[in-house]
Amino acid sequence: MTELENSKGTRPQRMPREARRRQLLQAAHQVFVAHGYHGASMDEIAEVALVSKPVLYQHFPGKRELYLALLDSHLADFSRQLDEAIRSTEDNRERVFATINTYYSYIKGESQAYRLIFESDVLSDPLIAHRIEQFNSSLASSIARVVVEDTDMSEDEGLLIGRGLAGLSQISARYWATSDSAVDQNSAVELISRLAWRGISQFPKEN
Structure with missing residues (x-):
């Protein structure tokens, strides 16, 4: 699945890489604040960011990173x-x-x-x-x-x-x-x- 698809199969507008990174960091901030590091999941971060997990992993190889x-x-x-x-x-x-x-x-x-x-x-x-x-x-x-x-x-x-x-x-x-x-x-x-x-x-x- 490419960055043109999100987890619901729709095709959001392609973002410049830095804009996408900022979006993902904002979503991660929201999830980490709500659940802490150990309670947060990459699935939920992708969901909050309205992207697929492959898109998230294109920018960050794991939760720690x-x-x-x-x-x-x-x-x-x-x-x-x-x-x-x-x-x-x-x-x-x-x-x-x-x-x-x-x-x-x-x-x-x-x-x-x-x-x-x-x-x-x-x-x-x-x-x-x-x-x-x-x-x-x-x-x-x-x-x-x-x-x-x-x-x-x-x-x-x-x-x-x-x-x-x-x-x-x-x-x-x-x-x-x-x-x-x-x-x-x-x-x-x-x-x-x-x-x-x-x-x-x-x-x-x-x-």
Whole structure:
């Protein structure tokens, strides 16, 4: 069966390969969110995407590869947003606020994507764990570059600070987004960024 046929035998309009890939990833996102990795099936993903299984397998050889592609897509989007926040200003206090605010906005607005990244039922898979570690490492490195440039910290010390700030952002944002907190987002981010900034600002600048 070719890509011109779907599972019901009709002939949908042929899509460019990248458009078809995006369609399949959107369907996979829907199914993985609903059932988790282990409960999802390629049959249901094909059905949701309105394509045949052979079409799905033309683009992704298996469920694991499809999940990894979806994870890569979400991580790339989140990384782009965080990178934009870090580069949005030369004022380090504002930069801390912008970066933490991006975490809060992402977890609030993209909660399904966040759960797929950090709360999946397959985080023990080595390739998936490696992808998430790469994301965490890259974010810590981006924060560390700024910290090291503006203080007398070593690179290793900067990386430790980067990990700490990323963890502070992630854990506090996750709690805020899932606890029905009466604190609005701007106030919550201001509180956490003030906490982070008061710590960072105590380190002396380079002469």
